[in-house]
Amino acid sequence: MGLFARASLLASPGKSAGGLLRRSLAALESLVGGPAAARPAPASAAPPPAPLAAQAAAAAVSAEELTYRVAAIPAGFAAPLQLFALLRDVLGLQQAALLAYDARRHVYSPLAAIGFDATSRHRLRLEPGANADFNRAAAGNLVEIRGEDLPAFQEYFSSREFSGIRQLMLVPYMHNQRLVGLLLVARLARTQAPQTMELLRSSMSSAGPLLAQDGEEPAAEDVLPPAERLRALLAECQSRSQALILIRLSLDELLRLAQERFPELEGFRLYEFLVGSCRRLLRGIGQVEIPKPRVLVLLVHGLMDADPPLLLRQLESALLAEIRGLVEARRVDLRPEVLAVTDDIRQAQDFLRS
Template sequence: MGLLERLTLPDDNNSPLSRALLMRGPAREDPSAEDERTGNEDVRSGAHEKTSESQSVDTGAAVRALLKEIHGKHDPGIVSPSHLFSILHRHLHVTSGTILVQEPGKDAYSPMATVGLDSTSRFRLRIPGATIQKICRRVGAVTLEGIDRDLLKPFLSAGEFSRRNRIAALPFFYNREILAVLLVFDSPLLELDLDVLDVLLAAFSERAGYLLFDGRQKPFSAAKRVTVLDKVHAPHVIARLKERAAGTNQDLVLLHVSLLPIYETIRQAHPHMDPSYLLNDLLGTCALLCADYYTLLHQGSGDFVLAGLANPHLDAELLLHLLGNTLQQLFGIVPVTPLTHKPLDAEQFLREI
């Protein structure tokens, strides 16, 4: 049986290959050549940060630079909001701000990437969709001053809120749906009139909306979300699998998988990205791709265990190869970073929990 036949099971719509291709979408260009010419833009963005007092925004130059990067060949995939944030941070001199992204399957927006905010504010910034709609009450940029700032008061620390007399919100839409919102707390942008902010946003918002939709929204909307279980559920999961194995004469399979190499590669490329957001995206994607054959048990950090029954059509090595390749493409990872894995003994695993 060839590679394609082993990945494509009789019910092709539910095969791991079909799931992977559905999430991947059209083939993406290898961005390595572009990276060699331009360097890693997101990594460079973390260096030489300055305060807004010492900088100003040349709106024309900023728009040209933004459009050049947004239209570039590099496709950041699922982490496109973090990539966009780094571009905006660099060219608009955002020294304090965040990009809020709708959480998959939830009516709430949380910070995927931040700079210059205290830990309390980063923790609190989980904003319901209804509040986001109130903040983004008009098509275009929004400035929050006076009592309008109170919309954000519950989501910021007392110190952070008291320091910000004017806050800008730049929403990014696709088909009239808010995909992300850039909140700016400190930047020369805050000195600009609202009509200038509108022109600035209009110049790149459409392309940014496509980037966010194609990179993140589309892959996650291609299939339902799957729950990632904590390792405390392992005894129940393994007991259930043993019962099934006894009735079907199949072997129980446990695989320990480490996402840390891939996780660290992405973190280096996206220094502003929230670590927990990235880890949840990686775990959720793995759980989704393996859902028909394995239950994913999160061990902590970037480690997880796949628990399931041996399948004659799809061996574990092949599934992990598919999983690794799909993660590479969905998260725009360069260079190629393979998944590390090893088989586990069920009884030993249960003793170590």
């Protein structure tokens, strides 16, 4: 959908579940003392880590209420982040990441993460078919990984981080029988809640649509070098006796506001989403250049009698609508600069480089 169509819309108002639960309950029994006849383990023997499912807090909400809260999250880019914040609070996530499918790179990478270092957040890129446990999760199974199975995930973490990981849990989110997201949990903050498995399965049954792609492929990028692209677009505008409009925008304010509200947000995923949104909104009337990080230059060539101030207002409204729930501001400073070029290609090139 193009910018003006979208703006007009804006203008109008295996390891089975039973097995995991039994292990979680067993771990709980061992902590509270177990049967009186049970003999204590030798002091020198280090007990195995309790399953992660048994490490969550005694939940303040039921599985039914969690399902209701997840269903109440409105669709959009902010939906997975709101889901992660909800699960963080309900489950006591201390070291976890919510991975979503990146259609551009064909990997599952973090949208949000907590408790992992920068290297691990960068390395957490799981390709489809990454390993056997990932494949089990991709088939819709909740998977716990411990002991000799952990090294299959070593490459996705820094050495320091991996040395402290004793177990992992993969919680899959499916939509139309396809894996659209994955909650990877390494540590939960509080101890012992038998209902944790029920809560996780509740999230599995209801969260998939929030992470589903809209089916729209990423907008294709022009393969011509910027100088040639400018020359071709200017010639096209001259043939119609109109100006080529260049608009420089900064995404700094949008990214700052989003990061302030959701510190766990992976800012790079939002940045790429905003770039893709601009390309979709300008489809048919303009192109997007990225001369430097967080700065976009829009090359508007398909509008007769273009009105840059009106175009900017519509673009700002459209972008804010795309990330509603993540940034609640009614206005945002994109620091716009505008240049209209009719014949001086060097003027356009200087603007693009500056």
